Amino acid sequence: MAERLEAYLSRVWERPVSVADLSRIPGGASRETYRFTAKTDGQTRPLILRRDPPGSLIETDRSLEYLALESFHDRLPAPRPIAMEAEGAELERPFFIMERVEGGTAASPFTVIPYGEHARAIGEQFFSILGVIASADPDALPLARSAERPAPEDCWRIALDHWAGVIEVDQQHPQPIVWAAIRALRRRPPPPAQAVRVVHGDYRTGNFLHDGAGKILAILDWEMVHLGDPLEDLGWALDPLWGHYEADKVSGMLPRDEALAIWRRTSGLEIDEAALAWWSLFNAVKGQAIWTSAAKEYRDGGFTDPVLAISGWYTARRHDEILAAALMRLENLS
Known part of the structure; x- marks a missing residue:
């Protein structure tokens, strides 16, 4: 090599x-x-x-x-x-x-209190950077040379069809909770995206480097980037799976209302809570699709990293719980 x-x-x-x-x-x-x-x-x-x-x-x-x-x-x-x-x-x-960005560390999503006294500083940057991504005009970026631009009313359907298809192909046992969520998402689609913007696709704790003293050094893992509804990224960042076991904060960083206020300010966009609830449920479906594929690859022997076994076990079960809770919230908002 x-x-x-x-x-x-x-x-x-x-x-x-x-x-x-x-x-x-x-x-x-x-x-x-x-x-x-x-x-x-x-x-x-x-x-x-x-x-x-x-x-x-x-x-x-x-x-x-x-x-x-x-x-x-x-x-x-x-x-x-x-x-x-x-x-x-x-x-x-x-x-x-x-x-290569030197001198940084990435927090495991499953570490308790990973940012310590710097959680607020990290959180302010984390949600501000996400807002910057959502504020960018895709037509003015190099990304426009290759990324397909969906119509605002099609963003949800393209995303849901993709991840539902992954589950259908890779599942190895019945998954009633995630399929109930998929049916609910199709019955009550969100409003069209207020703007079609860049979606990082995996914007979460664990996918950035920080210096250990309150400064984010690099946003990583752009391999799932696409154009779509920016609420997709926001919903993924807010997913309880990345909460570091702190119920009063999102991503182990900030209270939810503060995080959303930062995102609104830097993105220049609004947040429809019903639409965000839809995208939050969707993101739990997306997570379950990823864990379903991980479990299949591990069992089939294509990838033998033990992390994939954990994905097919712990994170899959955790996302079942998150799916059920998000499904109830969506039903209550309807």
Whole structure:
């Protein structure tokens, strides 16, 4: 791998490049991720390689992920993209390379009180950055070159059809709760999106780096990015699964009303509570779809990381509980 990286970078940078300290970063459902340093002309650049695996738990478009970084790295904390190869070139499978952000740590979603005394500062940045993403005009971004733009009235249906289809294909046992939620979502669709904007797709605690002293350094994991209703991202960030067991805060950071006020201010958008309730229930369906696929891949032997076994067990059962509660709230709002 190091030799292939050297050959690729030497060719595209048109000068000799040596690669050192290459190591794989564990985890990740849709890309193989490696850290390394590239040395050329007396300079050292810390970089990250994201390469498509032979098979993927979550089918995503690497070009969209790359274009999302290209769109936002100068607007908010995010790694700068360096190069992308859709055909694989010297590395044989599609990949892209981005700068590595040093000195940060990512909190596990299942850690109790991960941000300590800095929870408020982290939360203010977290929901402000999400608002910045939702405020951007997609037509003015590099992402517009590849992302499909749905009609505002179709956002919910496209999203729901996709994840319901994942569950239908991958489920290995009856799942009455999630199918009840899917039926309820179809019976009572939300209003059209107030604006079609960039949806990060997996914006949550655990998917960003912070410095341990109250500063977010980088928003990561853009592989599920798409255009849609920005309330989809907000609902995912608010999902109780990411709450770090703190009932009075969302994402282990801020009280819910404060988080929503920050998002409103930075996005310039409003929040229809009935629409947010729909997207919250939807996001629990999306989560259950991801855990369903994780369990299938683990049982079939395609991915043997124990994290996938936990996903098919603990997180799946937890999202059943969240689904049931969200379904009741949606029914009460109808």
